[in-house]
Amino acid sequence: MSSPLAERLNYLFANMHPPGAPYTNGHVAEEISRGxxxxxxxxxxxxxxxxxxxxxxxxxxxxxxxxxxxxxVPVGYLMGDLSAGQAARVEEEVRFLVAMRDQRVRAIALRSVGLPPEVQDSLTTIIGQFRQQMNLPADPQDAGGEVRP
Structure with missing residues (x-):
């Protein structure tokens, strides 16, 4: 029996953690109860x-x-007070943070900073072509909602 709150909490536990193993219930409870x-x-x-x-x-x-x-995350995400679009944006930010754990992904993103928009668009096209050649979805979030670091 799953609730929207349970689904959101489990999503956060699965994705919002430092590199390595996800948080345990015990760790989160202890940290929150600490002070x-x-x-x-x-x-x-x-x-x-x-x-x-x-x-x-x-x-x-x-x-x-x-x-x-x-x-x-915004408390409204856990309370269910956000619209579907707002909740999707929170989850998109979570996916972004997960992707940024990967040093190679960070390096690609940082190297594109300052390049003209048309060059950034070309890089996006090239990455899309590589994803297609490897039979990956065009958008990583299409792969079941979770970006793997």
């Missing part, structure tokens, strides 16, 4: 697990604010 940075919220590993598996669907606004702050 005033997250509004003096106390969160247990078990409660967070229940939020992620949909057994609890109505956490307090303070818990939602703390989770949003931890994952650096």
């Amino acid at each position: 005033e940075e997250y509004g003096d919220v106390t969160l247990t590993e078990q409660y967070l697990s229940m939020l992620r598996n949909g057994r609890r669907v109505n956490p307090s606004p303070d818990v939602l604010r703390a989770l949003a702050k931890f994952f650096a």
Whole structure:
């Protein structure tokens, strides 16, 4: 039984973490419960697990604010207050951050800074051609919503 909140939390857990392994419920609960940075919220590993598996669907606004702050997303994303377009933009930003974990992707992006727009457009076309030759979707988000670092 999944809820929109559970889906969003699981999306963030799967994508918003430092290079390496995703965060655990225990780590996130401990960090949030550690002090005033997250509004003096106390969160247990078990409660967070229940939020992620949909057994609890109505956490307090303070818990939602703390989770949003931890994952650096707008609280409205977790509350379900954003329009579908706004939520999609949040997820697009998450995919961008995930892609930027890859040093080679960062290098390509940074090397294009300052180039004239028509040159950047040409580079985009070339990358698209490579993706097509490798039978990859034209847009990485078309590959199931998650960009692999």
